[in-house]
Amino acid sequence: MPEIPGTTTTTRPTRTGRTRPRVASAVAAMSLAALALTGCATDRVSPSEARADALENPAGSTGGDGKAAKAGSAGRNAAGAKVPVDCEKTKCIALTFDGGPGKATPALLDILKKEKVHATFFLLGKNHVLKYPETVRRLAAEGHEVANHTWTHERLDTLDKDAIREELGRTQDAIAELTGRKPTLMRPPQGRTNDDVTAVSKELGLSQVLWSTTAKDFSTTDSALIAERTLDQAGRDGIILLHDIYDGTVPAVPAIITELKKRGYTLVTVTELLHPAQPVPGAVYDQ
Template sequence: MPAAPGTTTAIPKGTGRTLPRIASTLAVISLAALALTGCSVDTTSPSEARADAPKGAAAFTGGEGKPGSAGRNAGGTEVPVDCEKTKCIALTFDAGPGKDTPELLDILKKEKVHATFFLLGKDHVLKHPETVRRLAAEGHEVANHTWTHQRLDTLDKEAIHDELARTQDAIAEITGEKPTLMRPPQGRTDEDVTAVSKELGLSQVLWSTTAKDYATTDSALIEKRTLDQAGRDGIILLHDIYDGTVPAVPGIIAELKNRGYTFVTVPELLHPAKPVPGTVYRP
């Protein structure tokens, strides 16, 4: 399960090998406390990434040339979202796809919202190839969340590579493209994870908002937690595999639109910068 925001750290190798599988909020809290003993990992915010982008950078285009668009100008040309001027927020979903993901996609299509999906390989991508294909076809950003959701900071480089590369290959076989973004399970990363991510052309993406939807089926609570934490240039972390999450999404989208937010994918949030492999992005 993901740890709370602000606990992203490098933990000495082997620390997590003897820890049991996370199955409760208490376990998550314990791991968060353990994380504080590690060394911090440098992160880059979306605003910092945009500020460092080369002047006159080309307009963002997503996979297969799909534009990250805020609309069309008078000439009919797609206009990319400018999150320096626009109040942007990114909606992301981890650990799918699952049985409820098609319903979520219906909601996003109706609301004209594109999201970023960090997919698990073994028990999700392989079991739901049609959903993965639909994600890509409908303009969502398809990203990597490892093969089996092991904490990467507890593995050696070879195992880290295996966890990420197998999911890269599985997604590419379905969509024709390998992801450029990944999210480490629990947000746990270190120098080895960064090195392997860079080697595989993957940027690391963390978050600023979490509803801890893995610990509740209360959709109203998930909605409230998300809205309470939402902010400009934020990255919302939800999971499309838990029963309470998808029913909460329409209310989240409606209220954030009412507050003046524009929903973007993670690459759009960074535009005109391009995600740099190995870099850890966090609002």
């Protein structure tokens, strides 16, 4: 993405060890505006930058057509049924789950209900949304944020635009049929994105959400280890990635929530973490 005149940038390592530009929050409005106009997939916006943008330049929180994106993703909580947490003043962290729903998702929902926590669920269409329609309805009814994780978990950066549109669009339609709302958030499989993914995401009204914390729960069934890895990486404005389809994950969630609350965190959805910013279609959100 071209450098924005008059801004200062720093670099930080990515999860692959590379560096990428980060724009200071004082110029976050310019960064988001440029992203909306160019669709550049390599520029990423942190929750704190998005909030600063919304506070300093409300027009910067709109889509490329100048219209504000609708808050939330296919859930009552996400749609604004309750007053969002002010994460500028509150120590927030977002809890997200990929790959479901699955057979363990109802048990996870019981835990979240008991703890009075809402999460963001990035759902797979084929073999998940279609297999567990009642769970999808329950997710939305209980105020969780229902988001898109593609139809078959194909890496989007390896596909052409038509195939990307198929992967995301089919899941959009399947979720909307069950909940009455199309998601406004998506997570690309493996966190892989490019300009084509960004362009199609923008076309479909989807913001891209990455993560700052991963327990790699696909690699272990040890619930204590999953909790330890998650808590070791947890930080303010973080986005936790877990999977409700792996055997060790759901049993780890009570310990994760308990310890995060003990550390003073308020657990929120991704949209709440960004508030008062509204997710910008095509934008890539990462800590």
